Amino acid sequence: MSYIRPNFRHPQLTVNELGYSRRDYEGGLSTLCAGCGHDSISAAIIQACFELAIPPHKVAKISGIGCSSKTPTYFLGKSHGFNSVHGRMPSVATGANLANRDMVYIGVSGDGDSASIGLGQFGHVTRRNLNMLYIVENNGCYGLTKGQDSATADVGSASKKGVPNPYEPIDLCTMALEMGATFVGRSFSGDKDQLVPLIKAAISHRGFAFLDVISPCVTFNNNDKSTKGYEYVREHLAATGTVDYVPMRQELTADFAPGFSKEITLHDGSVIHLYKQKDGYEASDRNTALQAIQAYKARGQILTGLLYLEPDDPDFHEIQGTVSKPLRDLDEGDLCPGSRSLEAINANLR
Amino acid sequence: MTAQSFELADQLQTPVILMTDLDLGMNDNMSDPLEWDDSKVYDRGKVLNAEQLDAMKERYGRYLDVDGDGICYRTYPGTHPEKGAFFTRGTSRDEYAIYTENGDAYVRNMERLLKKFETAKSYVPAPEFHPAREKTREGIIFFGTSTAASLEALDQLAAEGVHIDAMRVRAFPFSQQVEDFVEQHDRVFVVEQNRDGQLRKMLVIECDIDPKKLLSVRYYGGMPITAREISRQIHQLRGGATVTPIRRKAG
Numbered sequence: 357m358s359y360i361r362p363n364f365r366h367p368q369l370t371v372n373e374l375g376y377s378r379r380d381y382e383g384g385l386s387t388l389c390a391g392c393g394h395d396s397i398s399a400a401i402i403q404a405c406f407e408l409a410i411p412p413h414k415v416a417k418i419s420g421i422g423c424s425s426k427t428p429t430y431f432l433g434k435s436h437g438f439n440s441v442h443g444r445m446p447s448v449a450t451g452a453n454l455a456n457r458d459m460v461y462i463g464v465s466g467d468g469d470s471a472s473i474g475l476g477q478f479g480h481v482t483r484r485n486l487n488m489l490y491i492v493e494n495n496g497c498y499g500l501t502k503g504q505d506s507a508t509a510d511v512g513s514a515s516k517k518g519v520p521n522p523y524e525p526i527d528l529c530t531m532a533l534e535m536g537a538t539f540v541g542r543s544f545s546g547d548k549d550q551l552v553p554l555i556k557a558a559i560s561h562r563g564f565a566f567l568d569v570i571s572p573c574v575t576f577n578n579n580d581k582s583t584k585g586y587e588y589v590r591e592h593l594a595a596t597g598t599v600d601y602v603p604m605r606q607e608l609t610a611d612f613a614p615g616f617s618k619e620i621t622l623h624d625g626s627v628i629h630l631y632k633q634k635d636g637y638e639a640s641d642r643n644t645a646l647q648a649i650q651a652y653k654a655r656g657q658i659l660t661g662l663l664y665l666e667p668d669d670p671d672f673h674e675i676q677g678t679v680s681k682p683l684r685d686l687d688e689g690d691l692c693p694g695s696r697s698l699e700a701i702n703a704n705l706r
Numbered sequence: 707m708t709a710q711s712f713e714l715a716d717q718l719q720t721p722v723i724l725m726t727d728l729d730l731g732m733n734d735n736m737s738d739p740l741e742w743d744d745s746k747v748y749d750r751g752k753v754l755n756a757e758q759l760d761a762m763k764e765r766y767g768r769y770l771d772v773d774g775d776g777i778c779y780r781t782y783p784g785t786h787p788e789k790g791a792f793f794t795r796g797t798s799r800d801e802y803a804i805y806t807e808n809g810d811a812y813v814r815n816m817e818r819l820l821k822k823f824e825t826a827k828s829y830v831p832a833p834e835f836h837p838a839r840e841k842t843r844e845g846i847i848f849f850g851t852s853t854a855a856s857l858e859a860l861d862q863l864a865a866e867g868v869h870i871d872a873m874r875v876r877a878f879p880f881s882q883q884v885e886d887f888v889e890q891h892d893r894v895f896v897v898e899q900n901r902d903g904q905l906r907k908m909l910v911i912e913c914d915i916d917p918k919k920l921l922s923v924r925y926y927g928g929m930p931i932t933a934r935e936i937s938r939q940i941h942q943l944r945g946g947a948t949v950t951p952i953r954r955k956a957g
Binding site for chain 2: 384411412413414416421428429433434435436437438439440441452455456458459684687688692694695698699702
């Protein structure tokens with residue numbers, strides 16, 4: 357296997373409306389195992405950012421620790437990145453987002469990072485509706501430390517070692533829904549057609565967008581007794597419907613497939629079209645989503661697609677009432693009330 | 707000190723811990739009114755903007771020490787479309803923030819951090835000195851909420867003819883002045899409110915001081931330390947009277 361990526365690119369490589377080619381959204385060469393689901397997710401993020409025509413330097417990518425959290429090195433090489441402490445990505449994302457609200461924040465985490473050590477942080481960033489995309493690359497195991505079961509492993513599922521997991525799994529989508537997430541979706545790293553539009557919609561959503569992406573660990577958790585392996589997931593997938601994302605500026609001219617059953621307008625004016633919704637699935641109803649996830653799980657199926665979306669809830673900045681200018685650009689004139697104000701406060705205390 | 711902490715965090719590009727304790731947090735204290743200097747301009751430290759990045763002839767390196775103080779230039783996310791972006795990672799990396807397992811690059815970065823630690827010593831708040839009224843070879847070091855009780859104890863001791871030079875440490879890493887103070891005295895009492903004498907141990911390790919020279923005055927009974935307690939322990943350590951004699955009233 358070659359570890360050198362050729363520099364050659366087709367001279368007529370397609371560019372997006374800002375003049376960037378897909379290459380401008382690529383990162384370093386992945387050091388993950390060949391066939392790792394995480395690499396497919398990185399490719400989907402690249403594709404989504406390219407198609408959305410986001411200037412690469414206007415994205416900040418933040419992660420915790422784990423195989424999943426290594427991936428921000430492998431996409432968007434022109435963006436600032438922060439590989440933070442295990443389970444602490446939400447804190448770093450919150451700080452960065454507060455300092456500059458004008459960037460796109462992509463947080464990458466794993467099932468170990470979010471469902472175990474970072475469960476507390478995951479809960480609080482969710483309920484604050486921080487404007488970011490939070491992706492969990494969920495493989496049900498700790499791949500970086502040789503495949504121990506993680507907190508999302510299903511009861512009875514066994515990794516390469518063959519010992520069935522005895523503990524109840526944590527369903528991060530259900531948790532996110534219960535804690536007030538305004539965009540919740542689930543997908544599979546092997547289903548690019550579903551994943552790319554979901555990522556695009558999640559990035560365009562103003563508020564906390566959570567995506568749980570099942571992403572098999574080819575080395576430690578891809579055997580016939582695992583419920584997070586390629587084969588099992590492919591056989592047990594069910595989707596709420598098909599999702600298509602139409603950016604605001606393309607709405608009038610885009611050649612989108614007809615026959616969508618529902619249209620949701622996002623805060624920035626772009627539109628999500630939902631096709632072939634299962635049994636009249638209502639993505640705008642939190643209870644429907646919770647019940648559907650449980651019902652499919654009881655039948656041994658994994659429900660994917662856009663599970664829930666509330667496009668108009670206030671995000672963290674709006675709740676906080678922060679100014680529209682990025683806080684990091686404020687200076688003494690904006691921030692410091694000065695000595696006279698201080699004297700008045702002191703006088704009040706006497 | 708709080709405002710200064712934020713500025714130090716920007717200048718040194720490191721978290722700054724502002725120490726407090728239950729005494730300071732739970733009790734009401736009298737203090738001089740807080741004052742603010744209106745001419746104060748915020749110092750965000752070494753940050754490159756888009757124009758500066760464009761004007762640079764050399765390649766930008768997030769961990770490249772260009773002026774020898776161990777502190778490198780940073781950029782804010784979103785500054786420039788092509789230049790200045792970097793990846794902050796927990797693993798070893800080179801001067802350009804690129805992942806590497808090269809041992810030499812790792813050692814260079816560790817040594818740069820040592821240099822930055824040295825630089826930090828001159829940035830952090832300097833110690834405050836309270837010289838004794840009479841020349842003495844004895845010193846006392848204290849910090850934080852032990853300050854007022856220590857100064858009161860020094861007054862009590864001076865009244866009894868025991869004169870001690872005092873220094874209030876205000877920051878870590880310790881500056882050269884802290885080392886010099888210990889150097890200039892034969893024995894130094896270190897007052898602190900914890901069981902293990904943590905400040906004393908840090909002084910020994912950081913300043914390479916003979917442990918026998920630093921005599922620990924500790925109190926950790928749960929109430930704020932008192933001047934009487936400090937005087938009592940200092941008397942004990944000096945081998946003098948531990949009990950103030952009761953003077954019988956004449957008649």
